[in-house]
Amino acid sequence: MSTAGDDIAHEQAQEHEALLQFLYMAPVGLVQLAADGAIQMLNPVSAQLLMPLSPDGGLTNLFEALAPVAPDLRHLCATFAAPQGTICDAVRLYVHADERSGGPQVMSLSMLKLNADRLMAVLADVTVQDRRERQLRKTDAWLNAIMTNITDYALVCLDRQGRVESWNESIERVTGYASAAIKGQHYARFYPDGATTEAQQLDRLREADENGWTLDEGLRLRADGTEFWGSAMISPLPVRADETTPPAPPADDEPAYCMIIRDISDRRDASESLRKAAYSDHLTGLSNRRAFFEAADLELARRKKALRPVALIVIDADHFKAINDRHGHPAGDAVLSHLARTMRSVCRQVDVLARIGGEEFAIILPSVALDDALAIAERLRAEVECTPATYEQQPITYSISIGVAVMDDTLDGFDGLIKRADQALYAAKRRGRNQVACWEPPAAEQP
């Protein structure tokens, strides 16, 4: 015969079991961790999402488990000063796992600080949602372009090759160019040096042919050399229907596109800070993984339409763990920021500079072939070697290893290109670090 005490204990055991099962089945990942990232509790969906990132790891520390996709997470949590509150809310992490594996490509992460030594994380697979939003964003950009208040705009006609076909007064009003100075010039004249390449400009025209329009936003140049933040939309002019003769392709110097340039400097601050939050690495200000992989997809899609070189440089700070151990994490952060600044100093504006891991960086170089990519990589390596970073007035010398690879037709995607650049990087490390290596095909495939 059972006593009342037994009944209560039995009921509690049942409830405990039901609660356990509730957490086992919860469709989002929940993790409780200490301030240093040590995982105290986690539910199954967290392990499902985290294990593919660190197949050999033991899931003992969340910052380490997420380091490949969120290198600045430790920094973000450490610098969160309030005693409690939301550290980040539904930040997107770009896993870019092998697509064949069918795993999540994009995860959402929220971090909450409960007290000095207790954090909670919520993880979810948002791959499908992210894809849908990317399509919506394109539509948004288009709507922005036509719905926002227009104070002034220049209307420009371009020929097949993207040269300014005729002058009108709106061009002078917005860009300051007189007729003789701009007629017949390529529309790249409106871009600052290094902000675009010839291949990229032609791509935009082809994109307009295919989609009916193309839009891009960025710094533009006036005739007097001053810059403004501009939005430019290019759309093909309708082909005039002629009943009697079959339509002939327009001659090279006939007007073929209409371009509208608007000065939107006023809106720049708002849209820049939004863009920064979503697309920048918190510590270095370089592109984050999300921006990097989106840019890579775009560049490869363009390469498919018009063949031209694309080079990839991956960079790793040598013995970075030792720097952290010897000088502390803030000094390590100073080294990473220094490296980011040095990268900016040797690159063009059109290059995509990104932090893609803890101490791993990458640069996509559009329209750059192997020789030039190697030269840029070597310049970067030498610059880092001879200018140390500084932290609290102390110089910290460090070096970097670099792997270089270029896209070719035997590769069917960006993952393959990254793998080659990574292999080159490992070769540079193996040969003693502080050097540049370029990807080489395996010996068996060489004649």
Next chain:
Amino acid sequence: MTLHAAIPFDQPDLAALLAHSDATALDDLGFGVIGFDAAGLVQRYNSFEAQAAGLRAGRVLGQDLFLAVAPCMNNFMVAQRFADARADNVPLDATINYVLTLRMRPTKVQLRLAYQPGAALAYVLVQRS
């Protein structure tokens, strides 16, 4: 055929041995056993596993393994390998290091994934490392 606690986790042909063992024999083993059918529903669940997870077999039997019982294995490292083996009609017997979330604590384990073409059940075997 009888099984007892002395049968090791790495015993060859373990899946065939388990298929011919009754529930009492599975309960005697010193590692976790989860058997699930082609629809992914849990059909066998031994007491070692029940003890480790804190859930009795009654709560688990008949549930979808990768959705409701062990979502942590629902990725290309585990679930996908069973799906591939069934689709290609090839045997699967692989042991991997993994982390389970038994009672929400990260727990290092070895998982042995076992499937024989034509067999009604596939097995996930769990050994604490």
